[in-house]
Amino acid sequence: MLGGRAIKPVLDVTDLRTVFHTQDGTVHAVNGISFYLEEGELLSVVGESGSGKSVTMMSLLKLLPIPPAEIVAGTVEFDGNDLLKLEPEALRQVRGGDIGFIFQDPMTSLNPVFKVGFQIMEPLKEHLGLSEKEARKRAVELLELVGIPSASDRLDDYPHQFSGGMRQRVMIAIALACDPKILIADEPTTALDVTIQAQIIELVKKLRQKLGMAIVWITHDLGVAAGISDRIMVMYAGFVVEHAKVKDLYKRPLHPYTRALLATLPTDDEEGEDRLKSISGLPPALHEYPNSCPFAPRCEHAFDRCQKENPLLMEMGDGHQVACWWDVEKGAPR
């Protein structure tokens, strides 16, 4: 259903839906998301806080707390299997083996009471069946790969002996330990300060060239996404609202939300934090499945159809998709 696709993707997600059953009712966090990932490419997922980026990616490997979470629909095709239907044991082999994960906060993502070396060696022994000695050797290589100096000494250090940026490098080493086909990075730089952010992004770029895995890069920051991605998927309220190759998206943003996000980026002649604008209004609470456009309350183009029907993704040519009733280029309804 997605156009412009030559080779079979490594990951193909169709109509993924995830809800949370909470005391205040059901939260519809992910509402029918489809996307694919081709070998070696980098897909960025952008959207405000709460738009469902993390829940989408964690649903793929069932890394959510189930319950309260429930994956109510969808297929996640990987390596000829639907990951959502795999037995727990088989899914475990995919986690950390074929698909590596990096999380937002490196300060809390490592276990404080185990040595870093132990934590890197765990998946090596589990998935590759390496002996203690082999795993140790590989762990040193991995730490060198992610740019940690005097790697072999640092294996016996505890996480608190590393800085935030170094810990995120350790997390990357863990995620890459078993040569995954896919790396999912959930806002890996958000918790770090700016210079460290840039270093981590450089590192990922370099590793991607060297190792050739496909990457899903979750971020708030369209600016960062522009620099590293092949394609971008914009999410809002648990929906994909726009999806395009990176050049198309910046040249020809079609969704009012994407346009608003781009408008918040600082331009070249402006500098500093105070230049950052934000989109007024808040994302909706997702307590019921919407039957209007979820962006309507904040949208400058909203018109009567937007209140009655939720737009689904429409193909605009060359794989560029948008979910909006308003044609911003013509300035008229579609």
Next chain:
Amino acid sequence: MLNYTLRRLLFAIPTLLVISFIIFVILDLAPGDPTGQLPLTIPAEVRAKIRESLGVGEPIHIAYFKWVRGFFVYEPLYWLDQIGITIGDPSERARIISYATRGPVFDLILERIPQTLWVVGLSYVFGILIALPIGVISAYKQYSWFDQLGTFISMVGFSVPTFFTGLLMIVIFSVQLGWFPSVYDTTLDVNSWDTFILQVKQMVMPVAVLALYNASQISRFMRASMLDNLTQDYVRTARAKGMSEKVVVLTHVLRNSLIPVVTVIALGVPTIFSGAIITEQIFRVNGLGQLLIIGIQGSDFPLVQTLTFIFAILIVLFNLIADVIYGILDPRIRYD
């Protein structure tokens, strides 16, 4: 760590001296006459003689000095002597003497320690062994029937006092069913299979009562600590690495959750020696708790002073041990 431990030990000495003096003053203020329990037919002059020979009524600083000398110098020397190392002249040493038995206080205490350690200590060990798995499973299966049942039982075990559960057990298992003896026979000499069975039987109820109480507390701690850790980010990381649930829970989560629990367990050890007073009374286990009660009733100040002070030492010591264990278990803690 070693430095820290030594420093703490050095600090403990003045602390303990102050504690011992406070205990001494409080006991000195307490009304009571060690001859009060003697038969009424004994005339007043004789009583006065007895008091004098016991050293009652000496000025407090002299009495305190004698006790300190007894506790810190003569008693250690005496016990060294017993293991064959003689320093100085043994005949000149005045050991701490009980008012009631006229025998050395330490001999009394040593007689009582085995009973207390067997009954109370074993119940502590059982309590821990029961509590840890219950706490882990309750947390992992939060709100399951297992957790609900565990919560209910520990609520009961924790809130119902041991004298009540103890009496209830005696009524049911001794009086009604006749399974276990209601009185603990200290003179029982375990030398055959039959006497061993008898010993086990008489230990079942006091151990069960105390184990229930200990297990209730510790399992709550364990559960809370597990729940704290189960939602941590590092748990998600362990799952994302593809580790099995067993490794995630029993290695990653348990290792972190045990840190506060082990500390609490270490802090609770002194209560083995002092805290089972009531249970020992109910089941007539003549352990240290009961010895203390007898000492208080008989105004046997040297005994009470010495026992109380030993409890104080244990509390200070196990506080230190708890801190050291914490430092060993949690690599983030550095004491130097």
